[in-house]
Amino acid sequence: MTTLTIRSSSNDYQVNIGAGLRHQLSDLLKNNYSKVLVITDSSVAPLYLKDVVAAFGSDTVVSSEIVPAGEQSKSVICYSGLLDRCLEDQLDRSSLIIALGGGVIGDLAGFVAATYLRGIDFLQMPTTILAHDSSVGGKVAINHDKGKNLIGSFYSPVQVIYDTETITTLSIQEVRSGYGEVVKHALLSDSKWFQHLMDTSLESIEEDDLIDHLTSGIRVKAQIVESDERETGVRKHLNLGHTLAHALEAEFGYGEVTHGEAVAIGMLFAMKISQVKLAAKLPYSQYQKWLDDNNYPLHLLARIDVEATLKRMKLDKKTLENSIHYVLLNEVGSPTVIKLTDQELIQSLNDFVQKEGGRIVDQRS
Amino acid sequence: MTTLTIRSSSNDYQVNIGAGLRHQLSDLLKNNYSKVLVITDSSVAPLYLKDVVAAFGSDTVVSSEIVPAGEQSKSVICYSGLLDRCLEDQLDRSSLIIALGGGVIGDLAGFVAATYLRGIDFLQMPTTILAHDSSVGGKVAINHDKGKNLIGSFYSPVQVIYDTETITTLSIQEVRSGYGEVVKHALLSDSKWFQHLMDTSLESIEEDDLIDHLTSGIRVKAQIVESDERETGVRKHLNLGHTLAHALEAEFGYGEVTHGEAVAIGMLFAMKISQVKLAAKLPYSQYQKWLDDNNYPLHLLARIDVEATLKRMKLDKKTLENSIHYVLLNEVGSPTVIKLTDQELIQSLNDFVQKEGGRIVDQRS
CATH class of the missing domain: 3.40.50.1970 (Rossmann fold)
Incomplete structure (x- = not known):
């Protein structure tokens, strides 16, 4: 124990x-x-x-x-x-x-x-x-x-x-959902661990690895919440991927996509904005391939209404003000919070949906 | 200010x-x-x-x-x-x-x-x-x-x-209600202040006195909650009079008796039990006279069902266990918490209702 x-x-x-x-x-x-x-x-x-x-x-x-x-x-x-x-x-x-x-x-x-x-x-x-x-x-x-x-x-x-x-009795969808948050904890803290996760296939995780991943995830989470229990500072970093995720979950009725899957997709979007806004060097393609290989439902992006999604993102409790504070990455292990205007978000979201939603739909057609 | x-x-x-x-x-x-x-x-x-x-x-x-x-x-x-x-x-x-x-x-x-x-x-x-x-x-x-x-x-x-x-625009019933808690703060802390209150007629309080009483009440409350915010110890003392009060309020539908009036009656009951259980020397008759003079609705006691009232007292959130922890007074300014059995409470309540409820009904008939 x-x-x-x-x-x-x-x-x-x-x-x-x-x-x-x-x-x-x-x-x-x-x-x-x-x-x-x-x-x-x-x-x-x-x-x-x-x-x-x-x-x-x-x-x-x-x-x-x-x-x-x-x-x-x-x-x-x-x-x-x-x-x-x-x-x-x-x-x-x-x-x-x-x-x-x-x-x-x-x-x-x-x-x-x-x-x-x-x-x-x-x-x-x-x-x-x-x-x-x-x-x-x-x-x-x-x-x-x-x-x-x-x-x-x-x-x-x-x-x-x-x-x-x-x-050990979880469905593969639940494993996928859980690993959304595991990957988040890696992205927030440790490039080496993130690389290790990218070599992990969710269909065939060893039990020891799983327990290691859980324990590491809890350590990262604990360290952050201990230093900022009420979310006035660094705890905001835990929202990496979550602003889009909550909107996706609401859009698809909290059913078609699980929370962790939505977070996983949200983090890909956060990487994209980080590249554009911060010129961050990030393993975007590698992560996108891992999401594909492990069947994260990127294809849902083809079905979203960008304007409606933005509206939902703004209703999210962390973003009820007029501009959205978005968690981005300078690099793996180094999160930051940036204020984005509606216009910037709409454009980024349009580009992202076109690229990722379009691509997957093409593949599946 | x-x-x-x-x-x-x-x-x-x-x-x-x-x-x-x-x-x-x-x-x-x-x-x-x-x-x-x-x-x-x-x-x-x-x-x-x-x-x-x-x-x-x-x-x-x-x-x-x-x-x-x-x-x-x-x-x-x-x-x-x-x-x-x-x-x-x-x-x-x-x-x-x-x-x-x-x-x-x-x-x-x-x-x-x-x-x-x-x-x-x-x-x-x-x-x-x-x-x-x-x-x-x-x-x-x-x-x-x-x-x-x-x-x-x-x-x-x-x-x-x-x-x-x-x-300054409050009805006399609301003044009476407010003074229930003011008297409680005096009973918990300061015999001299309590005596001063017993010389106060609620129909004709000076504004300066009123402000003094409020400020003193807040000081007593603040001192107690600062030393025990989560009510694991001395904060329980603030429940003086409240166990019976909550039952009376529930019995009479939260309408016929105000909270503070019920507390005022509850404190008279607490004094009675304190005299019996602790042999405490307390100004029972003086306080009872003050309640009468200021028209606290002691007559309601004639209408309560003792068994039902006990049941309600036991549902009170501080007393969900099988025995009731009751706040009593060793003397004015010195509260204590005592565990009472159902039997003790029923007997005390019967005696109290008979004495106070009966007396007032006789007077009014």
């Missing part, structure tokens, strides 16, 4: 990473809880919920709530229903909420824990590669019709327990 | 107290904001909203949202509607929400500010005496059908601006 410690302004917490940890919950937990509510989704529940519940002794009352799998569960209605459940179960300030699942469950259950009785303990048990990102850093949120994560708060878990057995 | 500084874990903030401060907002504000949303209610809006909006220069876009006056606005539906409004107005992370009103508005607008885009600045402008309590300490919340303030968080304002002109 690997253990990392994350420092936050409210508390320090440990991230435990290892195989089979879900069976060792009662040993790993730092506190005793008389009542535990496990929040999970309809995909994860059949696989792991029973193990998690069974890991507690008879002196703990464990209940569970299963929400539909998918982004649509991050709604005000679902949030409100979960609060009802907390009250029905009479959870009190010494109870624990466990988020068993991917980023959706972590965000949703975390926001419930953050706001029930003004905050009770919550523990993250990520079951996807993607959630290596969201489970660290204390951001919890639900969605509004107008955009993702517009309602939320900063609230750190008391612990993150990452059972790597739960990520 | 009197200025107090409150220290919280996230930020220090000032409380400015003085006559006519609503006209000096743009001078008093620590930051410049390009967008401001004023949240207020249907009682306060006709009196002061225009002044607040007019206090900003032409370089600030000021919008406002008026919710119905009363506790029922602290609902999930109203909260959700206000978030919609924030998005319609395109408030961003450098915008400000102003809570112009009493405790309901402060709690509601504060929870909106705490959770919109994971937290934007908010400023409290209390317009009641009661809100001297709630505007300091960073508790924000909305209600659930099952009880008050069950959904919320800890979120400090950036500033509190207390225009004492706005409290």
